[in-house]
Amino acid sequence: MNDAIISVRDLHKWYSGVHALKGVSLDFKRGEALGLVGDNGAGKSTLINILSGVHRADKGEIKVEGREVSIATPRDAMDLGIETIYQYNSMVPTMSIARNLFIGREPTRFSVLGVGILDQKKMAEESIRAIANVDLHLRSPDALVGELSGGQRQGVAIARAMHFKSKVMILDEPTNHLSVKETNKVIGFVRGLKEQGVTGVFISHNMHHVFDCCDRIVAMARGEVVLDKRVADTSIDEVHSVL
Amino acid sequence: MKRLFKTYLEKPELAGLILLVLLVVLFQVRSHGVFLNADNLRGILGILPEAGLVAIGVTILMISGEFDLSVGSVFALMPMTMAVLMVHGAPFPLALLAGLVVCAAIGFINGYVTIRFAIPSFITTLGMLFMARSLTVVVSGGFPPLLPIDLPNWLFTSFVGPGNMFRMSFLWFAAVAVLTSLMLSRTNFGNWIKATGGFLPAAASMGIPTARVKIVCFMLCSVLSGFAGMLQVLRLGSPLPSIGEGLELQAVAAAVIGGASLTGGIGTVMGGIIGTTLIRVIDNGLVLSHVDANWFKFAIGFLTIFAVVANAWMRKRAKAIKMEG
Numbered sequence: 001m002n003d004a005i006i007s008v009r010d011l012h013k014w015y016s017g018v019h020a021l022k023g024v025s026l027d028f029k030r031g032e033a034l035g036l037v038g039d040n041g042a043g044k045s046t047l048i049n050i051l052s053g054v055h056r057a058d059k060g061e062i063k064v065e066g067r068e069v070s071i072a073t074p075r076d077a078m079d080l081g082i083e084t085i086y087q088y089n090s091m092v093p094t095m096s097i098a099r100n101l102f103i104g105r106e107p108t109r110f111s112v113l114g115v116g117i118l119d120q121k122k123m124a125e126e127s128i129r130a131i132a133n134v135d136l137h138l139r140s141p142d143a144l145v146g147e148l149s150g151g152q153r154q155g156v157a158i159a160r161a162m163h164f165k166s167k168v169m170i171l172d173e174p175t176n177h178l179s180v181k182e183t184n185k186v187i188g189f190v191r192g193l194k195e196q197g198v199t200g201v202f203i204s205h206n207m208h209h210v211f212d213c214c215d216r217i218v219a220m221a222r223g224e225v226v227l228d229k230r231v232a233d234t235s236i237d238e239v240h241s242v243l
Numbered sequence: 244m245k246r247l248f249k250t251y252l253e254k255p256e257l258a259g260l261i262l263l264v265l266l267v268v269l270f271q272v273r274s275h276g277v278f279l280n281a282d283n284l285r286g287i288l289g290i291l292p293e294a295g296l297v298a299i300g301v302t303i304l305m306i307s308g309e310f311d312l313s314v315g316s317v318f319a320l321m322p323m324t325m326a327v328l329m330v331h332g333a334p335f336p337l338a339l340l341a342g343l344v345v346c347a348a349i350g351f352i353n354g355y356v357t358i359r360f361a362i363p364s365f366i367t368t369l370g371m372l373f374m375a376r377s378l379t380v381v382v383s384g385g386f387p388p389l390l391p392i393d394l395p396n397w398l399f400t401s402f403v404g405p406g407n408m409f410r411m412s413f414l415w416f417a418a419v420a421v422l423t424s425l426m427l428s429r430t431n432f433g434n435w436i437k438a439t440g441g442f443l444p445a446a447a448s449m450g451i452p453t454a455r456v457k458i459v460c461f462m463l464c465s466v467l468s469g470f471a472g473m474l475q476v477l478r479l480g481s482p483l484p485s486i487g488e489g490l491e492l493q494a495v496a497a498a499v500i501g502g503a504s505l506t507g508g509i510g511t512v513m514g515g516i517i518g519t520t521l522i523r524v525i526d527n528g529l530v531l532s533h534v535d536a537n538w539f540k541f542a543i544g545f546l547t548i549f550a551v552v553a554n555a556w557m558r559k560r561a562k563a564i565k566m567e568g
Binding site: 052054073074075078084086090091092093094095099102103104105106108111114115116117118120 | 429430431432433434435437438441442444445446447448449450451508509
């Protein structure tokens with residue numbers, strides 16, 4: 001129990017009459033890469049949206065590192081160390097890599113009521129380091145994110161989460177619309193999380209991608225957890241059969 | 244070539260600036276040297292701050308991804324509010340403050356209604372265009388009130404500088420331009436504005452209070468427009484209820500000519516200023532080169548379409564080049 005970094009108990013969510021989450025209880029263990037699979041409408045995204053502060057659960061409790069928490073906004077989740085990388089890019093293409101890395105968390109030299117002068121030197125230096133740390137080779141932090149490939153963008157998003165010392169990284173369909181080569185790169189990033197002691201939650205439609213980089217598989221269907229096993233103890237066929 | 248496109252993406256106002264230089268040279272030649280003489284420049288620089296301040300507000304709002312059609316009406320309502328208050332005995336500073344508060348309130352309503360009901364700001368501010376214009380006429384009682392004679396013109400409209408080249412309004416304009424430019428490029432709030440307009444879902448998921456950012460931009464836009472209206476009234480000496488008509492479209496044209504994107508995220512304060520200057524230069528230059536002045540609106544219209552088409556083309560080209568590289 002104690003090694004759970006996030007544990008949710010009896011989580012319920014209704015969307016205008018639809019019971020999308022029917023009492024989900026789950027422990028996310030520290031340093032583990034967890035693969036969350038399931039069909040469209042199975043409740044994966046609902047669960048993730050609740051953990052990342054996009055939606056609120058109607059019922060149930062969430063504990064982070066043993067403490068009961070209330071996650072009302074994306075900011076709350078980020079402050080708890082839960083970082084989410086969405087299937088659509090969580091990057092602004094018209095802005096530079098350095099600017100994107102610090103969106104909403106810009107270092108300032110001084111500030112009044114939260115608004116202040118950017119510390120651009122610090123942003124440039126730290127973004128170079130953050131990018132190098134995830135083995136991403138980019139020319140300059142001043143390049144626009146719009147210039148990067150899909151895989152590189154996911155890399156920058158992961159670098160951002162790493163830089164802000166997130167404890168749990170939720171990757172929502174990060175391999176969608178990526179080429180095989182780029183997908184492998186993203187899978188490599190997920191494997192790399194373990195070495196850095198970060199818990200990864202990897203959501204995908206593609207079983208092969210999940211089996212490639214996760215330690216544990218959780219399958220959801222119709223708003224419930226229908227399978228929860230270590231990768232070594234299950235197979236793609238078994239997961240398919242319960243979905 | 245690749246470098247050129249990159250520079251263009253970082254400095255979208257560059258094309259406008261080049262065009263401005265070309266036009267100044269053209270008008271200088273066509274007007275036989277009258278265009279750049281001190282008297283004519285003084286004329287242009289005297290009017291520029293009024294349209295320029297509005298364009299700054301509209302440009303920043305466009306970068307945040309929204310749009311304001313009510314600026315022309317606010318431009319008239321603010322000085323009218325002040326004039327009516329002063330007729331009833333309010334001192335100038337109090338009237339000024341009240342006028343600015345009215346502008347801020349209109350900006351807030353524009354922003355709040357747009358976001359709360361998730362409707363296009365085009366519609367909200369189109370409604371406000373009519374409402375604020377109507378209010379202007381109503382509070383004036385249909386007859387422009389007389390301004391007191393002891394107004395602080397020395398602070399807003401008097402000529403200053405070498406050869407009395409500038410009006411005080413130009414200094415206000417320059418100060419606002421520098422401050423807003425720095426706000427966009429050097430502060431975290433500027434970063435939030437660009438992120439909100441550049442890709443709203445990403446900005447929201449990173450915890451930026453996007454609704455608040457947009458509302459602040461709406462308010463800034465209204466306040467700058469009202470302030471500009473007051474400058475014009477002080478220059479003219481009378482609060483006409485009809486001033487600023489059509490200004491909203493000129494301001495949008497200025498922002499777009501200066502490289503701002505209608506979809507948000509791209510643009511600079513300098514671009515809005517260059518766009519406004521271009522419009523003023525064309526207005527003035529056509530007359531000086533003995534072209535029928537009725538061609539003015541044609542030229543602005545053509546330039547606007549040309550600027551957007553050119554921008555769209557450049558952006559597409561820039562993207563294609565990046566794919567290869």
